Amino acid sequence: MxxxxxxxxxxxxxxxxxxxxxxxxxxxxxxxxxxxxxxxxxxxxxxxxxxxxxxxxxxxxxxxxxxxxxxxxxxxxxxxxxxxxxxxxxxxxxxxxxxxxxxxxxxxxxxxxxxxxxxxxxxxxxxxxxxxxxxxxxxxxxxxxxxxxxxxxxxxxxxxxxxxxxxxxxxxxxxxxxxxxxxxxxxxxxxxxxxxxxxxxxxxxxxxxxxxxEAATRRVVAELPSGTLRGQALADYGPTTIPIRVALTPREDVLEVDFAGTGDQVVGPFNSCLSATLACVFMAVRITLGEGIPANAGMYRALHITAPDGSILNPRYPAAISAAAQVSYHTFEALLDALAPLYPERVLAGSGGGGVFSLGGTDPRTGRLFAYGEALGGGSGASCVADGESGMIPPIANLHDTPVELLEMSLPMRIERYEIVEDSGGAGRFRGGFGLRRAFRLLTSARCSFQVSMPTRGPAGLDGGEPGAPTRIRIVSPDGTTRRVDRFMDLFAPEGSLIEIETAGGGGYGRPEERDPEALASDLRAGYDRRRVEGEAA
Structure with a gap:
C-alpha cells in the first residue's frame, strides 16, 4: 500500500x-x-x-x-x-x-x-x-x-x-x-x-x-478534550470589518466545525464560496490535530462542517466571489485562533499580504491587449518558537511571486522598488515577518483593479503579541498628486503613474517585553526596526 x-x-x-x-x-x-x-x-x-x-x-x-x-x-x-x-x-x-x-x-x-x-x-x-x-x-x-x-x-x-x-x-x-x-x-x-x-x-x-x-483522524478527534473551542477573526473589507466566527466541538470521533455567527455576504466580491471555506478547515486540521496524517478524503470524513447560508463563507447565488482567497486568509486565522489553546506549537499568529493587484490595457510596443495581476505576499505570523518569515504569501495560498525581470520584459511597466517594509512585523516575544514594498511605474495607461487585503487592520498577534502593520497603497500621478487606495477599488491610471504597494506584516507571538535583547539588536543591525533607530537618533 x-x-x-x-x-x-x-x-x-x-x-x-x-x-x-x-x-x-x-x-x-x-x-x-x-x-x-x-x-x-x-x-x-x-x-x-x-x-x-x-x-x-x-x-x-x-x-x-x-x-x-x-x-x-x-x-x-x-x-x-x-x-x-x-x-x-x-x-x-x-x-x-x-x-x-x-x-x-x-x-x-x-x-x-x-x-x-x-x-x-x-x-x-x-x-x-x-x-x-x-x-x-x-x-x-x-x-x-x-x-x-x-x-x-x-x-x-x-x-x-x-x-x-x-x-x-x-x-x-x-x-x-x-x-x-x-x-x-x-x-x-x-x-x-x-x-x-x-x-x-x-x-x-x-x-x-x-x-x-479516516481511522487515524477519528482516533485523534476522540482523544480531544470535551467542550467547544471558539475562534474569531475580523475580515478586513476596506473600512468595514466582517466577523468570522467558528466553534469546534468533538462529538465522539467526529469534529463538528460550525461557522455560526459569521457576518453576512457582501455586495462586492469579498465572499468565499463554500468549497474554499471547507478548504480552510482541511488545512487547519491537517497542520494541528491531523499532523502526520495524509491529507485526503479519509481525513475529511471525520469532519462535519457547516456555514450559514447567505454568510460571507457561504454566499447565495449570484454573489460575486473573485476575492475568495482574501476571505480565506481570515477564515484560516479564525480556525488557528480556536486551535491555539490545544496546539500552541503548531499555529501562527495572523499572516499579512496585500491582496490582489490587477491591471491591463493595450501594450504600445505590440498593439495587443495585456493583463497582469498577482496576489501579493506579506509577513507571515510569528510562532511560539520563531519570528515570522518576510515576504510570504499567507499559508493557504503558498504561491511564488512574478520575477521583476519577467514583468519588465513582457509588460509595459518598470519595477522601481522591491524591498522589505521595515517595522511592519508585529512586536512580540517573536516578531511577525515583514511585508513587501513594490513600486510599479506604468509605461502606458492602464485600467487597475485593487482587491486590497488588510488595509485597515493589521494581522492579529497571539498570546499577547502585537498586530502587524496594515497594507498601504498609494498612486502618484504624473502631475505629482497622490491618491490612497484603502478599499476595493477600480480606477484608471495614466501613463507615468507610480503605484506603490506596502503589504501587511505578520502578527507577533508573546509579549514584546519578553523578546531576547540579542534578537532586538540583530533587527537593529539589519535595519529592520527603523522606528528604534530614528528614535535613538532623535
Whole structure:
C-alpha cells in the first residue's frame, strides 16, 4: 500500500511539473498558481501534491459535481471535463479545474485533475478580478461541469468559446492544453503501474489509504478534550470589518466545525464560496490535530462542517466571489485562533499580504491587449518558537511571486522598488515577518483593479503579541498628486503613474517585553526596526 501511495504521489508531482513547464502564462509558469491530485473512482481525493492548500481543498468538492452530470460508467479513456463555476464546487472563475478518468485493465480506477489560475477569463476588468463586481456575471466566463474532450478529441467549439471570452486568447488555449496534457501524463504512469500491480491491487490500495487516514483522524478527534473551542477573526473589507466566527466541538470521533455567527455576504466580491471555506478547515486540521496524517478524503470524513447560508463563507447565488482567497486568509486565522489553546506549537499568529493587484490595457510596443495581476505576499505570523518569515504569501495560498525581470520584459511597466517594509512585523516575544514594498511605474495607461487585503487592520498577534502593520497603497500621478487606495477599488491610471504597494506584516507571538535583547539588536543591525533607530537618533 505504501509503495502504491508514493507512486500516486509521484504521479501528482510529475503532473504539476509538466503543467508548469508546458504552460505559457507567468501565472502558472513562474508563480506556480496550480495544483494536481488523484481521486478514487467515486471522486474522493486519494493523494495530492504539496501545492496550494486552498486549491486542493476546493478540488475535493469539485469532482463530485462533475460526477452528478456525467456518470462514471459512461466515461471512456481520453475523456476530459472542465469546471470553474464556484456554485458547482469550484473556487473562483479564473481557476479552471480540468479532470479526466484513469483506466487500468479496461476498468475505471480513478481520476486525475489539475487546477490552474488562468490570467484572464473575461469580465468587467482585465485579469477577471474586478474590485467593483456585484454579481458573478461581472467576473468572467462561467463553466459548469462540461465535457471538454471525448475519447481524446477536444471540443473545438468549446475551445473557441473559452478563447473568445479572454483578453489573451492564445495564452488561454496554451494553458488549457497544458492542463489536458497532465491527464495524459497520469494515464501513462498508471499504465506503467499496472505492469506491477493489477487493477484490483490499485483499487484496494486506494481504499485502504483513505480508510487508514479516516481511522487515524477519528482516533485523534476522540482523544480531544470535551467542550467547544471558539475562534474569531475580523475580515478586513476596506473600512468595514466582517466577523468570522467558528466553534469546534468533538462529538465522539467526529469534529463538528460550525461557522455560526459569521457576518453576512457582501455586495462586492469579498465572499468565499463554500468549497474554499471547507478548504480552510482541511488545512487547519491537517497542520494541528491531523499532523502526520495524509491529507485526503479519509481525513475529511471525520469532519462535519457547516456555514450559514447567505454568510460571507457561504454566499447565495449570484454573489460575486473573485476575492475568495482574501476571505480565506481570515477564515484560516479564525480556525488557528480556536486551535491555539490545544496546539500552541503548531499555529501562527495572523499572516499579512496585500491582496490582489490587477491591471491591463493595450501594450504600445505590440498593439495587443495585456493583463497582469498577482496576489501579493506579506509577513507571515510569528510562532511560539520563531519570528515570522518576510515576504510570504499567507499559508493557504503558498504561491511564488512574478520575477521583476519577467514583468519588465513582457509588460509595459518598470519595477522601481522591491524591498522589505521595515517595522511592519508585529512586536512580540517573536516578531511577525515583514511585508513587501513594490513600486510599479506604468509605461502606458492602464485600467487597475485593487482587491486590497488588510488595509485597515493589521494581522492579529497571539498570546499577547502585537498586530502587524496594515497594507498601504498609494498612486502618484504624473502631475505629482497622490491618491490612497484603502478599499476595493477600480480606477484608471495614466501613463507615468507610480503605484506603490506596502503589504501587511505578520502578527507577533508573546509579549514584546519578553523578546531576547540579542534578537532586538540583530533587527537593529539589519535595519529592520527603523522606528528604534530614528528614535535613538532623535
Amino acid at each position: 505504501e509503495l502504491v501511495r508514493n507512486s500516486f504521489s509521484g504521479i501528482c508531482d510529475e503532473m504539476a511539473e509538466s503543467l508548469v513547464r508546458s504552460s505559457h502564462s507567468p501565472n502558472i509558469k513562474e508563480r506556480r498558481d496550480c495544483s494536481c491530485c488523484l481521486y478514487t473512482a467515486r471522486g474522493e481525493i486519494v493523494v495530492q501534491a504539496e501545492h496550494i492548500p486552498v486549491h486542493l481543498g476546493v478540488m475535493a468538492t469539485a469532482l463530485p459535481h462533475v460526477l452528478l452530470d456525467f456518470p462514471p460508467e459512461e466515461m471512456a479513456p481520453g475523456d476530459v471535463f472542465i469546471v470553474n463555476d464556484p456554485y458547482h464546487g469550484a473556487n473562483h472563475l479564473p481557476d479552471f479545474i480540468v479532470a479526466g478518468p484513469l483506466f487500468a485493465e479496461g476498468r475505471l480506477i480513478g481520476f486525475a485533475a489539475s487546477m490552474a489560475h488562468h490570467t484572464d477569463v473575461g469580465g468587467m476588468a482585465p485579469r477577471s478580478m474586478p474590485a467593483g463586481a456585484t454579481e458573478i456575471f461581472h467576473e468572467g466566463l462561467r463553466l459548469p461541469p462540461v465535457r471538454l474532450a471525448s475519447a481524446g478529441r477536444v471540443d473545438p467549439g468549446l475551445r473557441r468559446v473559452i478563447a473568445a471570452n479572454s483578453r489573451l486568447p492564445e495564452e488561454r488555449l496554451a494553458d488549457l492544453d497544458a492542463q489536458i496534457a497532465t491527464i495524459e501524463v497520469a494515464q501513462r504512469r498508471i499504465d506503467e503501474l499496472t505492469q506491477r500491480y493489477s487493477a484490483d491491487d490499485l483499487l484496494s490500495a486506494a481504499a485502504r489509504i483513505l480508510d487508514m487516514a
